[in-house]
Structure formats: structure tokens, C-alpha cells
Amino acid sequence: MRKQIVAGNWKMNNDLSQTQMLLKELKSKMLPEEVRIMVAPAYTNLYQAYETLRDHKVEVIAQNMHQSDKGAFTGEVSAAMLRSVGVKTVILGHSERRAYFNEDNSVLSEKVNTALENEMEIIFCFGEELTDRKAGNHYDVVKKQLEEGLFHISEENWKHVILAYEPVWAIGTGETATPEQAQQMHHFIRETLSENYTKKIADSVSILYGGSVKPDNAREIFSKPDVDGGLIGGAALDSESFMEIINAFE
Numbered sequence: 001m002r003k004q005i006v007a008g009n010w011k012m013n014n015d016l017s018q019t020q021m022l023l024k025e026l027k028s029k030m031l032p033e034e035v036r037i038m039v040a041p042a043y044t045n046l047y048q049a050y051e052t053l054r055d056h057k058v059e060v061i062a063q064n065m066h067q068s069d070k071g072a073f074t075g076e077v078s079a080a081m082l083r084s085v086g087v088k089t090v091i092l093g094h095s096e097r098r099a100y101f102n103e104d105n106s107v108l109s110e111k112v113n114t115a116l117e118n119e120m121e122i123i124f125c126f127g128e129e130l131t132d133r134k135a136g137n138h139y140d141v142v143k144k145q146l147e148e149g150l151f152h153i154s155e156e157n158w159k160h161v162i163l164a165y166e167p168v169w170a171i172g173t174g175e176t177a178t179p180e181q182a183q184q185m186h187h188f189i190r191e192t193l194s195e196n197y198t199k200k201i202a203d204s205v206s207i208l209y210g211g212s213v214k215p216d217n218a219r220e221i222f223s224k225p226d227v228d229g230g231l232i233g234g235a236a237l238d239s240e241s242f243m244e245i246i247n248a249f250e
């Protein structure tokens with residue numbers, strides 16, 4: 001079901017005590033009932049984060065996972081391992097994973113399957129590079145990422161998927177897509193979903209925007225009809241700015 005969502009992707013920031021401190025600050029705040037709030041700490045801090053937030057509305061999610069169930073994959077973490085520490089949602093396909101760890105659409109489609117087999121919810125990230133946008137290819141690039149990474153799933157499984165459109169040129173750069181650019185792409189994503197699946201699915205999937213969302217631009221971005229919230233990097237590392245973003249829905 002379509003929902004307002006704000007998810008903080010902490011990336012490789014915050015050790016155990018910093019994680020605990022930030023979670024304690026979030027726990028002390030009044031949080032809006034209607035917004036789903038998630039945080040993605042580093043693997044090493046997931047279990048303690050889960051324990052700290054047990055029965056609290058802020059959900060602990062993971063930044064990534066491996067596509068295999070288990071085995072000789074040094075340094076990797078499986079879906080079952082995440083499930084065993086209370087994590088039920090995983091971010092897949094973040095542009096940093098695609099760019100620095102060679103995750104292509106084919107690997108991502110395997111990760112999607114593994115997550116679903118393990119009854120996990122997925123935040124599936126995708127988005128074009130600056131060169132794609134300059135060349136006017138951004139719609140084609142996004143469509144291909146969705147078709148090759150995600151559109152093999154059954155209609156039934158869409159209830160376990162949240163989409164996150166993150167134009168690469170806007171991530172960590174301070175440069176945001178304009179609210180209109182975000183709206184245009186989100187609308188295109190719903191049309192593409194409608195063509196490949198059904199209008200009902202297109203209307204029920206939550207689509208987040210990510211890329212330099214800050215307290216001073218969140219309200220306008222979130223006010224767009226096809227934007228259901230945000231995946232937040234830098235601004236999620238400070239409880240005050242994260243709270244302002246959480247409270248930026250009209």
C-alpha cells in the first residue's frame with residue numbers, strides 16, 4: 001500500500017556508540033504516526049540498533065545483502081543473517097553499490113529474488129548519471145534498470161517493494177533534482193509500471209526520491225503528487241535535520 005516514507009541511509013558512517021547516540025535522539029522525538037520511518041546503520045550495528053528500537057516505530061533496515069543464501073563469499077552478509085537480527089527490509093541497487101562494487105542489473109535481479117524468497121521487503125534504487133540526463137536518455141536508462149533488475153517479479157510481490165529514484169548526479173553533491181524533475185520521473189515510473197503490470201500496482205507502489213534531500217527542500221519535493229517520501233543520506237546523520245525531513249509532508 002502506498003505510504004509516506006522517510007528512510008535514512010547512513011552508509012559507512014557511525015560506529016556503535018555514535019549509532020546508539022543517534023538512535024536515542026530519534027527515540028526522544030515526537031514522530032508523526034502516518035509516516036513510516038526507517039534507518040539503515042552499518043551491518044556491525046544492526047543487531048544493537050534493532051534491540052534499541054524494539055517495539056519502537058522507527059524500523060531498522062539494511063544497506064545491502066548478498067544474492068546467495070550462504071557459502072564461501074568472504075565479507076558478505078546473507079538475507080537469513082539479516083532476518084536473524086530482526087531486519088526485514090533491505091536497500092538494493094544503491095548507485096554506490098552499482099558504481100563501486102560492480103552491481104549490475106543482472107546481479108540485482110538475483111538479489112531481488114533472494115530477498116523475496118526470504119520474505120524481505122526491498123527498497124530498490126535506480127537513477128541516471130549526469131551524462132544520461134544531459135543526453136536526454138534518462139527515461140530510457142531508468143526504464144532499463146527497472147526492466148532488467150525488477151520487472152521479472154510477480155504482481156503479488158509488488159507489495160514487498162518500495163522504489164527509490166535517485167539521480168546519481170544529485171547524490172551527495174548538494175545538487176538536487178528540481179521538484180518538477182522528480183515529479184516527471186516519478187510519473188514516468190508509474191506509467192511504466194502500468195504498462196508492464198497494472199494501474200492498480202502503479203498506484204499502490206511507494207516511490208521515494210533520493211539525492212541531496214535536506215530540510216530546506218524536502219517540503220517542496222514531498223508535495224509532488226507522485227513522490228511518497230525520501231531516501232536520505234547526509235541529512236539523516238543529524239537527528240534535527242532528519243526530523244525536519246520527517247515532518248516535511250503537508
Ligand code: PGA
Pocket residue numbers: 009166170171172173174210211212213231232233234235
Ligand atoms: P544524499 O544521499 O542525501 O547524501 O545525497 C542519498 C542517498 O545516497 O541515498
